[in-house]
Amino acid sequence: MEDNTHNVSVNERLKSNKGILILLVIVVLVLGAGVGVMFSKLKDQQKQSAEVQGILEQQKQTLEDDLTDLQDQFGALQTDNDSLQHLASEQQVKITKLLAVQADNLYKIKIYQKELSTLREVLKSYIVQIDSLNTRNQALTAEKQELTRTLSQERAQSARLTEDKEKLASTVQKAQVLSVADIVVQGLSNRSSETQRVRRIEKLRTCFTVRENPVTEAGEKLFYIVIVKPDKKVLPNKSGDTFSVQDGAAVVYTDKRTIEYENRDIEVCIFSDNNNQLTAGNYEVNVYCDGYLLGTAKFELK
Secondary structure (H helix, E strand, O other): OHHHHHHHHHHHHHHHHHHHHHHHHHHHHHHHHHHHHHHHHHHHHHHHHHHHHHHHHHHHHHHHHHHHHHHHHHHHOOOOOHHHHHHHHHHHHHHHHHHHOOOOOHHHHHHHHHHHHHHHHHHHHHHHHHHHHHHHHHHHHHHHHHHHHHHHHHHHHHHHHHHHHHHHHHHHHHHHOOOEEEEEEEEEOOOOOEEOOHHHOOEEEEEEEEOOOOOOOOEEEEEEEEEEOOOOOEOOOOOOOEEEOOOOOEEEOOEEEEEEEOOOOEEEEEEEEOOOOOOOEEEEEEEEEOOEEEEEEEEEEO
């Protein structure tokens, strides 16, 4: 009886242990399946993460390339406007700082994208301003060239007018110059008789005709005579005074006389003292008025 009871108890324990074993097997199988599913999901997540990271890296590289290109475009801007040139340099510095940021997540990449968009708009505005300034500068340059050309033409015209005026003034001045004719020099003795012998001459009389000139203004005219002796020296006046010719040179004269000119022919005679300076030989007399040499004649004393 006891053996039967013992056998029943053992069988029951075996059955119980078998059930537990089966349960453990089921649990292990369930856990294994769960781990497999989790491992599969983890693998999928890792794959997706790698794909996302690759996309982020690609976007980052693209943004960096775009920023570098923008930086080059800002550097390539050409303008004489110091303010715009300074602003363009500031944008280049800003891009350099952006490129130093490690855009390793979506948030930072979005910052890149936003800044990139802003920088593109800034670049467009700078290009518009520079084009406007260049257009204006071209217009100003063209206007300056036109003004320079006009000024050059006006100066050339003014120079021509001045030259014409000077020529006209010179022509008028020359037209106003008097002329003389029939210059004759005669020696006079103390009895006023004519002689060409030096030892008998007390005075020299120089006579000439001032010709009619309607262009010359009527009024007082001062005439100078310059008698050149055989030794090529001038027979001077008592004071050794001079007068100025047209080129500004000072010339010692022999004698002078003022007449009243009335725009018609008039006979003029000027007397010069001997002063014991006369010698035999060939002489020359020059007649001047207003600084112009009007006529020359030669004579001989014995």
